[in-house]
Amino acid sequence: MPPFVKQLLLRLLALPVTLLIITAALYGVIMLAPAEERAQLYIPPRTPPLTQEESQQLMDRLVAEHGLDDPYPVQYARWLSDLLRGDWGWSPTFKADVLTLLKKRLPVTAELTFYAVLVILPTALLGGVLSGWRAAGRFDRGYRLTTFVATSIPPFILGLFLLSIFYVGLGWFPPGRTGIYELSLSTSDFRAITGFLTFDGLLNGRLDVVADALRRLVLPVFTLSLLYWATVGRVTRVAMIEEQTKDYLLTARAKGLRERRLEWRHAFPNAAGPALTAMILSAAGLVTGVYIVESVFDFNGLSELITKGFFVAPDAPLVMGFAVFSVLLVLPIILLFDLLRVALDPRLREDGLEL
Amino acid sequence: MRRRLRPFRRRSTLIGLALVLGFCLLAALAPVLAPPLNPDDPWPFMNISQSFSRQPQPPGPGLPLGTTPQIQNMPQYGIAPGQDASFQWDVYYTLVWGARSALRFGLVVTALTALIGITVGVISGYVGGLSNLLAMRVTDAFLAFPVIAGVWVIQRAFYGNIYNPFNDPMTLTGWEAFLYRARIDPIMIAFILFSWMPYARLMNAQARRVKNLDYIRAAEAMGATGGRVIWRHLLPNTIAPAIVLAARDVGGMVILAAAFIFIGFGGNVAWGTMLVSSRDFVIGLNGNPFAYWWTFVPISLALILFGVGWNLLGDGLNAALNPHGR
Numbered sequence: 001m002p003p004f005v006k007q008l009l010l011r012l013l014a015l016p017v018t019l020l021i022i023t024a025a026l027y028g029v030i031m032l033a034p035a036e037e038r039a040q041l042y043i044p045p046r047t048p049p050l051t052q053e054e055s056q057q058l059m060d061r062l063v064a065e066h067g068l069d070d071p072y073p074v075q076y077a078r079w080l081s082d083l084l085r086g087d088w089g090w091s092p093t094f095k096a097d098v099l100t101l102l103k104k105r106l107p108v109t110a111e112l113t114f115y116a117v118l119v120i121l122p123t124a125l126l127g128g129v130l131s132g133w134r135a136a137g138r139f140d141r142g143y144r145l146t147t148f149v150a151t152s153i154p155p156f157i158l159g160l161f162l163l164s165i166f167y168v169g170l171g172w173f174p175p176g177r178t179g180i181y182e183l184s185l186s187t188s189d190f191r192a193i194t195g196f197l198t199f200d201g202l203l204n205g206r207l208d209v210v211a212d213a214l215r216r217l218v219l220p221v222f223t224l225s226l227l228y229w230a231t232v233g234r235v236t237r238v239a240m241i242e243e244q245t246k247d248y249l250l251t252a253r254a255k256g257l258r259e260r261r262l263e264w265r266h267a268f269p270n271a272a273g274p275a276l277t278a279m280i281l282s283a284a285g286l287v288t289g290v291y292i293v294e295s296v297f298d299f300n301g302l303s304e305l306i307t308k309g310f311f312v313a314p315d316a317p318l319v320m321g322f323a324v325f326s327v328l329l330v331l332p333i334i335l336l337f338d339l340l341r342v343a344l345d346p347r348l349r350e351d352g353l354e355l
Numbered sequence: 356m357r358r359r360l361r362p363f364r365r366r367s368t369l370i371g372l373a374l375v376l377g378f379c380l381l382a383a384l385a386p387v388l389a390p391p392l393n394p395d396d397p398w399p400f401m402n403i404s405q406s407f408s409r410q411p412q413p414p415g416p417g418l419p420l421g422t423t424p425q426i427q428n429m430p431q432y433g434i435a436p437g438q439d440a441s442f443q444w445d446v447y448y449t450l451v452w453g454a455r456s457a458l459r460f461g462l463v464v465t466a467l468t469a470l471i472g473i474t475v476g477v478i479s480g481y482v483g484g485l486s487n488l489l490a491m492r493v494t495d496a497f498l499a500f501p502v503i504a505g506v507w508v509i510q511r512a513f514y515g516n517i518y519n520p521f522n523d524p525m526t527l528t529g530w531e532a533f534l535y536r537a538r539i540d541p542i543m544i545a546f547i548l549f550s551w552m553p554y555a556r557l558m559n560a561q562a563r564r565v566k567n568l569d570y571i572r573a574a575e576a577m578g579a580t581g582g583r584v585i586w587r588h589l590l591p592n593t594i595a596p597a598i599v600l601a602a603r604d605v606g607g608m609v610i611l612a613a614a615f616i617f618i619g620f621g622g623n624v625a626w627g628t629m630l631v632s633s634r635d636f637v638i639g640l641n642g643n644p645f646a647y648w649w650t651f652v653p654i655s656l657a658l659i660l661f662g663v664g665w666n667l668l669g670d671g672l673n674a675a676l677n678p679h680g681r
Contacts, residue, residue, distance in 0.1 A: 015491065018496040021492065032512065072438075111526075152662055152663045152666070153407060154659065164637050203626045236444055241569060280498075281553065283498075283499070284500055291503050292618055295618040295619070306507055319507050319508050320508070322504055322507065323504035323505070323507070323508055326501045327501075330500070332458070334652075
């Protein structure tokens with residue numbers, strides 16, 4: 001088994017450990033709340049609305065039944081085993097099973113994240129390499145100014161302004177995810193295979209759906225990408241500048257290699273490492289950004305679960321489910337960037353990733 | 356000293372410094388610039404008129420930046436339950452007093468996250484071995500956790516009574532009363548708990564880099580305790596990048612908090628709350644996005660400049676403390 005395969009297996013093994021630590025911390029926070037609050041985690045499905053007295057009785061019964069006065073490790077283990085068995089609880093706010101709710105909204109958020117990463121990575125790496133290679137040149141000055149502006153504008157304000165210009169003013173890009181296609185998508189001849197509207201549209205041969213979905217993705221993806229493009233681009237630029245002082249480039253240049261080859265074949269793979277590490281560090285921030293952008297552009301993704309009925313009723317199962325699910329969304333992104341790092345850096349293939 | 360101060364003569368650093376000092380001045384002089392109705396308990400919003408119109412009033416005499424309608428259905432400290440929602444808010448007043456809440460939020464959150472992160476990072480890095488492995492695993496696990504979920508968990512777990520519109524906040528007791536009186540919101544707690552990781556990673560790497568250098572070894576050989584080595588020798592030589600990170604964080608934290616308030620979490624960064632109330636007017640009612648410009652331009656600009664100021668200050672500090680890099 002080549003070392004990097006072993007490393008990747010180790011990485012995969014590390015995922016459950018990460019999950020274990022974070023859920024333990026999460027449940028630890030919840031444990032600070034009174035037992036009645038936590039009893040909501042076990043509200044049986046299809047419970048009708050209760051009066052205050054009835055709900056008090058139900059909570060007392062649930063506390064006794066589920067041993068919510070037990071010590072932390074016992075309770076945590078019990079909650080985790082329920083989670084693993086797919087029993088994520090019942091959400092009184094949405095009157096539905098929490099896992100079903102989450103799974104239904106996952107594709108929306110995942111699609112947005114997917115396109116954002118697809119835009120961010122190439123543009124950030126390209127921009128960072130070009131500007132870092134000729135630091136202080138004309139392109140570099142323009143690039144630095146652009147990234148500075150991009151990092152200065154809060155995404156939610158940018159989103160609002162884009163909506164007011166391109167939706168209200170020009171009528172080009174409407175908000176929302178489906179618009180009038182909502183109706184035709186729920187009929188039986190449109191089969192949801194991946195849940196991604198753009199992919200499903202292609203698979204179903206409905207190009208009009210694809211076009212509409214792409215049109216509606218333009219503004220959210222742009223809003224989301226701008227900030228991360230700038231952040232990652234800056235890191236790449238600095239890494240490129242640092243690579244230029246290294247001896248191996250001097251050697252390669254002395255051997256008469258062409259400038260373009262030096263830039264892309266020699267310096268770039270080394271500079272991409274820090275950029276990908278920066279992406280890994282901000283993966284959770286990226287998902288938070290997706291939620292904010294979803295909310296601004298009225299996408300009915302995972303964030304809908306937070307914003308709808310946020311302050312109406314306490315809903316502990318939904319909260320815990322959402323938190324765990326968010327982590328599950330971040331982990332594949334981290335894994336993807338790790339894979340890219342290994343692909344670009346042969347040293348990691350030999351020595352493995354640092355764990 | 357002269358050499359040390361040279362980066363502060365850079366134009367961008369000076370702009371950053373001026374912006375940050377400007378906001379500090381705005382916060383300090385708030386009672387003079389925008390006198391509150393009740394000086395003992397200043398609230399960052401000033402209710403102007405009570406009418407049934409939700410139309411924002413344009414700037415005019417006595418209202419330098421006009422008004423924007425008070426938002427409804429948003430948990431907000433200080434709004435008495437059942438309070439009439441047809442008030443208008445004075446934009447200028449919130450612009451001034453919002454500087455106070457923004458600075459308070461940014462500085463408290465950054466100071467505490469930096470403290471937690473630096474402590475975890477330095478101690479685990481210096482001690483090394485198993486505790487280092489454990490601390491870094493925990494750090495990585497927290498890195499995978501979106502802070503937005505943390506805000507929600509904390510809001511749900513601890514703020515049930517505080518945000519309950521049917522409760523009189525004055526009847527709260529114990530820690531709930533403390534959270535209410537100290538104006539600590541769930542966003543603040545979540546940010547402190549879930550954003551210390553970059554500091555931990557940074558300081559961990561720094562500590563591991565220098566812990567085998569001669570001067571640390573010498574201190575140990577002279578019989579210094581671990582605590583003394585860290586405090587007197589390790590920290591002063593490694594803390595610079597963390598300070599830079601912290602300076603940049605102050606602005607970023609406030610902007611992120613405003614974004615959370617904007618999408619529906621209640622919070623205490625007044626600029627964020629006011630932007631929620633102006634949301635409907637950004638979309639421009641008659642096809643002109645700037646028809647009601649005063650409801651959002653001044654506040655958005657303040658938020659952007661706040662972020663820019665701290666960012667530039669961070670860049671300047673970076674140049675001053677780390678003359679080789681960047």
